[in-house]
Amino acid sequence: MIKKISKFITVFWLLYAIFASCAIFPPVFAINTLFSDVPNDTKYFMALSYLKDLGVIKGYPDMTFKPDALITRAEFLKLIMAHAAVKNTKPKTILFENPPEFSDVKQDQWFAPYINEAYKFGIVKGYSDNTFKPTGNIALSEALKMVYLSHSINVPRINIKETPFPDLKPGHWALPYAKFSWEKNVILMDTDGKLHPDKNITRAEAAEILYRVAIISSKLLAPFDLSSEWQLYESPMLNFSARVPWDWQIIPEQTRVVLWQKDIVNKQTDYEYVSPLAAKIVIRSAPLTEDELKPDVYFEKIKIFANQVFPETEIKFEETSINGQSALYINVPSKNIYNWYIFVKDAKKALIVYAEIGNGALKNQFDKIVKMVAANVKYLANPLTPDQQAQIDSLMNKINSAVNIEGKSKEIIKEIGDAIIIETDTIGVGTGPVDYYYSKKLNLTIKVERSSNTILATRGGKTTKF
Structure with a gap:
């Protein structure tokens, strides 16, 4: 009887995968593709579009998704197992032939097949008191472990002696999953500089985690490109466009645009100074003089100027390219200051990107974010007279x-x-x-x-x- 049940579940998932992969779904950005409570200008739009196109999520009968509602352990397990069936990412080795005998899971409940399947491949084990707690909310740390196992991703279980998270100490079982997730841009620390591994996640956050893991899984575990989900900002007055994180403020001024992630913990109110948990990016354009119309000449002048501004200070210079334009990158590590000078020859202009980050727990996170913003700055030809x-x-x-x-x-x-x-x-x-x-x-x-x-x-x- 047990073998028949196991065989039925395997056939069930195979049929589900075939049906879902052959179904025709509307394009990602078509009108009414998503849900009435998920506008296009939200950071979860791409993740939810991806999962809906696959048929993994459907939402509620009233055309809502309820993105801010907490997700239960059973709901999250259904989400990742449905995705694993469609994308064929489940582990290949069966660890347990017999279904689990959790005291709080009956075989006639809707979530039982998902729990049985996940248990068979070692994706879930339940709690020490022989329960699964299917209706309990799922914590971030639990979700990360489950989603990697459902993708057959082997997270290195090394002995981590130093932790980048103030609220996750060395030796904690979730630290390898959290550190791996942060390095791969699957998750980021909150604006208070903490990870909050035990916080219960929402339906939208669950979808986002699954989407990002699916993307890195398809790209040989290369870090997820955070900027692919950011809002596109264009400044026709200053001739540039940039990708900006959704939770950053955009403050346009007459001669520059300020992008600001303020320090909420220290109640920062002014972006002119950088608080420990804050970062700012200032973008402006500047005309090139006749003697600056060659990149090497212009960059040499900038290097001389930088050495004058920061005497007896370590300065790192790197000539690079940003979106097809020659650029000079300057970093002053001791000051947490970054500069990019993007040489736009045809326009006889330079786009100048200045960034400064706080020295608190978010320093390393801001480091990669400001570099991503700079890498996406593009020159816009001025259509205005x-x-x-x-x-x-x-x-x-x-x-x-x-x-x-x-x-x-x-x-x-x-x-x-x-x-x-x-x-x-x-x-x-x-x-x-x-x-x-x-x-x-x-x-x-x-x-x-x-x-x-x-x-x-x-x-x-x-x-x-x-």
């Missing part, structure tokens, strides 16, 4: 001057011309609705308090996250 550019500069000055000044927003919105409401917060800040206007011409979102006719704040790009 000098008069149009002057008009935009004037508009930006008026907008910045009008922030927090009552009675100014309607006048400014009208003058912008193409600003449209993309969302309304009906609760607002306690004084009535707040409207979010987006101008494609300026690539700027403007937050307006309707009752007082006041611009509360602005953010670069199309966003409602202020």
